[in-house]
Amino acid sequence: MIQNIKRGWGFARVLVALLSLGFHATQAQSSSPKPNVLFIVVDDMNKWSLQNDYPPLKVPNIKKLVSQSLYFKNASCAAPVCVPSRAAFFSGKYPHHSGVYRNGPDVWGVSELLPQVEAMPELFKRNGYTTWAGGKTFHVALPGDREKNMWDNKVFHGNYGPFFTGRGHWNDIKPWEGPDKDFTDVVNADAATVFLAQKHDKPFFMYYGLYRPHSPYTAPKRFYDLYEGVKFPLPPGYDAKDLEDVPASGKRLSAGMDMVTKSGKSQEEGFQDYLRAYCANTSFADWNLGRVIDALDKSPYGKNTIVVFVSDNGFHNGTKNHWAKQTLWEQADAIPFLIRLPNGKAYTCPQTVNLVDIYPTLVEYCGLSVPKQKLDGQSLVAVFKNPKAKWERPGLTTYGEKYSSVRSERYRYIQYPDGAEELYDHDKDPYEHQNLAGKPEMKPVLASLRKNVPVQFQKSVPYKNEGMEERREARQNPGAPAANGGAKKKAGNKKSRN
Secondary structure, rough: OHHHHHHHHHHHHHHHHHHHHHHHHHHHHHOOOEEEEEEEEEEEOOOOHHHHOHHHHHHHHHHHHHHOOEEEOOOOOOOOOOHHHHHHHOOOOOOOHHHHOOOOHHHHHHOOHHHHOHHHHHHHHHHOOOOEEEEEOOOOOOOOOOHHHHOOOOOOOOOOOOOOOOHHHOOOOEEEEOOOOHHHHHHHHHHHHHHHOOOOOEEEEEEEOOOOOOOOEEEHHHHOOOOOOOOOOOOOOOOOOOOOOEEEHOOOOOEEHHHHHHOOOOOHHHHHHHHHHHHHHHHHHHHHHHHHHHHHHHOOOHHHEEEEEEEOEEEEEEOOHHHHOOOOOHHEOOEEEEEEEOOOEEEOOOOEEEHHHHHHHHHHOOOOOOOOOOOOOOOOOHHHHHOOOOOOOEEEEEEOOOOOEOOOOEEEEEEEEOOEEEEEEEOOOOOOOOOOOHHHHHHHHHHHHHHHOOOOOOOOOOOOOOOHHHHHHHOOOOOOEOOOEEEEHHHOOOOOOO
16 A cells, blocks of 8 residues: 555656646746747839739849748738828728828828727837837828837938929939938838847837838939840730720729820830839839848847738839829739748738738737727738638728729729729739629629628718818829719829829
8 A cells, every 4th residue: 555655646746747847848938039020111012023024123132032921912902092001001990990091191190090099019019029110100190109109219200302303203213323321211221230230138020111112213323223225115914095994983093194204205205214213213122121131131030030021002103094003903902912931931822911911910920919909900820820721801992982992812893982893803814904894794793792892981081281182182183082082073194192
């Protein structure tokens, strides 16, 4: 009996030891460092860099990043213009919930929703992260000390310059021969490399917002020199008759090609100037983001940092008879969207993700507590584990009340406030030349995609100096949706307003 008791005590000691080992292993696992985040956002970059469908373009750093990342080939922005797009991914709320549909100077102060949400960097800071930002963030001032309190560094926002003429963004398409530090993107890339070289005792959330390739198309001369002597082909998908089967409400969103011919040059000559300028500025953006990623990879943090690279919206460059963005078609709504995990595995993912999905993805991946608001997006962590994971929800882009564009893996469906519709089959028609909405055989597809259009749209937020803003926008953007969601009746030329 004594021997049995001793055996029992021996078993108990072994059991206690095993449990202790398990506890310590769990403790060690739970105390492992949380992942860092490097979130890079470029401005007005289309998917040429990722699709390889514009051969002259030189973007070696983006191509390298593609070789290390999950590439979401069917990704969409929430809105095809700067302020509402950024409000969406920083808040995790769609424009039809926030009421922010277009650019305005004070939307974070006057929206009923945005003052109540916990913006992405605010949540990271509450969860013990060091927060750092540089460059173009919200693109508007936040009320009070809100932005100051969400970042641990003093953010250098800078501006779009340098400018040559002082006559607006679209007149400056000239190589810059001054110092690189005349550009905000360079100053903040320098600051980012300094931050990454420092010792950090806490995990960090780092946001680097570039102004390029947005106009003005000034870039250091060496980036223009990359394209010296190049004969630029027409933009892929360009068709001078592309709008013939587009409803009137869609045609009003296209500004024509006066943007590239207003200097008195022919359209062919204008295309050569503007395509060279866009490519030079895209290569300039590529160089800057490459420097920051290289600094990360040389630091002690590269193996524990998730890198997210996106554009806030796409860009037409001539397709649909339109140079800029601010439309519901593929070129304005589809965006570069790359996520590099620490394992660096590359895969082309078909899921129809959206910029609003970044917030819930980082919450889950970094193990953060939930934010104050319910997020509209869907976490991508399941896709990280299985790049072929099923994804039920199509991409949604809105540009004004009741202006909706829905992107499934195969189709893009567009609905306007007057009920007009467009439908394109991307398996057969990637540049959306043939509107199938009137085809009887497409009725089941239309019925399926219509279900994803929001039933309710939050009323557009009031804008500071709204009367003046409306008059100016009517002059500059005759086709753009108005603040109350109505479309301007008179078609005409439109300038992109950031």
